[in-house]
Every structure is written in structure tokens, then in C-alpha cells.
Amino acid sequence: MITVSVYRTKEEISGFIVEGHSGYAEEGLDIVCASVSILSYTVLNSINLVAGIEPEDISYEVDEDIGLMSVRTLKNNDKTDVIYRSFVVGIELLLADYSQYITLKFEEV
Structure with missing residues (x-):
């Protein structure tokens, strides 16, 4: 199962962590994963390319072997908020059809 944890304060989302593998299908055919x-990956790249957050203000870790991606921004703006919220919408849309393979939780920071 993939667990998505979204880090937020009362004002904004500041990052997320994705952990695990869905188990929906074998590697290479797993549409959920x-x-x-x-x-x-779209969030990670958009934070810099669209929102203009400099790489030194983005903390991230990726380990595809264990199914891990962690992204945190040290500085945020209106665009990062839209990017993070769009990510949550995408995960919620996946949950509508694949809830047995994904969980979504919010963590206050």
C-alpha cells in the first residue's frame, strides 16, 4: 500500500512524503504506482520551475527501491500552495477508484 502524508499548517501545505508500493500489479504494469x-515528480519539479523556489529551499529525498519520496519546502508562495493543493486533488481522485491501494493523511506541523 502507498501511504501519502501531507504536511500542513493552518495556512499552507509545506510538503509531503509518499511511502510504499501499491501492489496493484507487477512492477512496470502498476498504474497506481x-x-x-x-x-x-511533477510537484518536485514544479516547485522550482513554476513557483520559482530555489533548490536550496527545497528539501527532498527519493529512494525508488523502497518506494519513498519526501518533499519539503523551506519557503512557500502562492504558487507552491496551488502546486501542493493540485497534488492533493490528484491523490484524492486516485483514492476514488483505488482506495485499497492508497491512503492519504494530513499531518499538522
Whole structure:
């Protein structure tokens, strides 16, 4: 199962961690895992390329072997908020059809 934990304060989302493998299908054919991965990588790249957050203000870790991606921003702006919220919408849409393979939780920081 993939666990998605979103870090937020009352004002904003500041990051997330994705852990695990969905188990939906074998490696290379797992559409659930691929969907979560593309959403996660899009956030990571958009924070810099769209929101203009400098790399030194982005903390991230990726370990594809264990199914881990962690992203935290040290500085946020209106664009990072939209990017993170779009990520949550994407995960919620996946949950509508694949809730047995993904969990979503929010952690106050």
C-alpha cells in the first residue's frame, strides 16, 4: 500500500512524503504506482520551475527501491500552495477508484 502524508499548517501545505508500493500489479504494469509517481515528480519539479523556489529551499529525498519520496519546502508562495493543493486533488481522485491501494493523511506541523 502507498501511504501519502501531507504536511500542513493552518495556512499552507509545506510538503509531503509518499511511502510504499501499491501492489496493484507487477512492477512496470502498476498504474497506481505510476500515477502517484508522476504526481509526486511533477510537484518536485514544479516547485522550482513554476513557483520559482530555489533548490536550496527545497528539501527532498527519493529512494525508488523502497518506494519513498519526501518533499519539503523551506519557503512557500502562492504558487507552491496551488502546486501542493493540485497534488492533493490528484491523490484524492486516485483514492476514488483505488482506495485499497492508497491512503492519504494530513499531518499538522
